[in-house]
Amino acid sequence: MTVEVPLDIEQFLGCKTPVAWLEMAAGRLPELLVDHAQCEKKAASSAMQLMFRYPDDEEMAKRMSKLAREELRHFEQVLKLMQARGVRDQKQTAARYAAGLREHVRKGEPQKLVDMLIIGAFIEARSCERFAGLIPYLESQDMELAQFYRGLLESEGRHYQNYLKLAEGRFNKASGEDFAVRVEYFRKVEAELISSPDSEFRFHSGCPV
Numbered sequence: 001m002t003v004e005v006p007l008d009i010e011q012f013l014g015c016k017t018p019v020a021w022l023e024m025a026a027g028r029l030p031e032l033l034v035d036h037a038q039c040e041k042k043a044a045s046s047a048m049q050l051m052f053r054y055p056d057d058e059e060m061a062k063r064m065s066k067l068a069r070e071e072l073r074h075f076e077q078v079l080k081l082m083q084a085r086g087v088r089d090q091k092q093t094a095a096r097y098a099a100g101l102r103e104h105v106r107k108g109e110p111q112k113l114v115d116m117l118i119i120g121a122f123i124e125a126r127s128c129e130r131f132a133g134l135i136p137y138l139e140s141q142d143m144e145l146a147q148f149y150r151g152l153l154e155s156e157g158r159h160y161q162n163y164l165k166l167a168e169g170r171f172n173k174a175s176g177e178d179f180a181v182r183v184e185y186f187r188k189v190e191a192e193l194i195s196s197p198d199s200e201f202r203f204h205s206g207c208p209v
Contacts, residue, residue, distance in 0.1 A: 009125045009157060012164075014191030017126075017133050018207040025130075026137035028201060029145065030087045033078060035203045037089055039127070040075035042098070043159075044068045046120065054113065059169075063162050070155055081148065097204035098123065100193045101186065110170050117167035118183055122190045124160035126204060128153055 010016075025032050047068040051061050082089060101122065105115040131149040138146035164183075171179045198206030 009128050009160060012125050012160070012187070013122070013129055014187040015195050017130055018195060020208050021205065022130075022133050022137060024201065024208050025134060026141070029142065030082075030085070031201060032203060033082050033085075033087055034090060035092060035095075035201075037075055037078040037082065038092055039203050040071050040078060043123070044071035044075065047071065050113075050116070057170075060166055063166060067159055067162060070159070074152065074155070077148065081145065092202075093200075095200060095202040095205060096198065097193050097202065097206075101189060104186065104189055110172055114167050114171050114182065115186070117163050117170065118186050121160050121163035121167065122186055123204070124156050124163060126190065126194065128156040128160060130203065131156065 044067075047064040051064045051068075054060060079089060081087075098119075101119045102116075105119070106112055131152050135146050135149055138149065167183075168179055171177070171182070194204075194206055196206050197209045199209055201208070
């Protein structure tokens with residue numbers, strides 16, 4: 001049974017996750033869980049960093065505070081699954097996905113903040129899309145994990161929307177730039193990272209080689 005990705009997320013992303021990645025992930029669940037746990041910690045850390053870096057932005061602080069709490073709760077849930085399965089949490093080398101997106105962040109403000117928020121939207125949207133893509137594979141072999149990922153769809157979709165709304169609200173319209181153009185720029189970068197060959201396996205890695 002297929003799981004529908006929310007229409008706005010499907011339209012937001014520049015490509016679908018390759019079937020080859022989904023098939024590989026379904027066969028490497030312990031590794032997937034380890035990196036998923038790392039992703040949740042990094043997501044919480046990124047939200048906290050934005051709060052500290054821009055202390056005068058009260059709206060962003062409020063949204064990021066809630067997001068960080070939810071991401072840490074998700075980490076706890078993933079860790080509980082791992083412990084029940086005898087999977088040990090461990091440090092991993094940096095994956096190319098987030099680094100590949102952040103290579104394109106501009107230096108000055110508010111451009112830097114806008115780019116970081118757009119990147120956050122793409123990371124959350126891709127997570128949502130991958131949860132939905134994995135569920136049909138998991139339902140025949142790991143119903144517990146399938147139900148967990150189904151439960152994460154709503155919150156990840158909400159996180160994506162929060163990031164995108166914050167980015168648009170902080171975009172400097174006086175600069176003469178077009179917000180949609182900047183989003184499209186990162187859409188192409190993100191799609192290339194997802195669809196191109198990738199020698200590593202991560203929750204956000206590209207197409208298996």
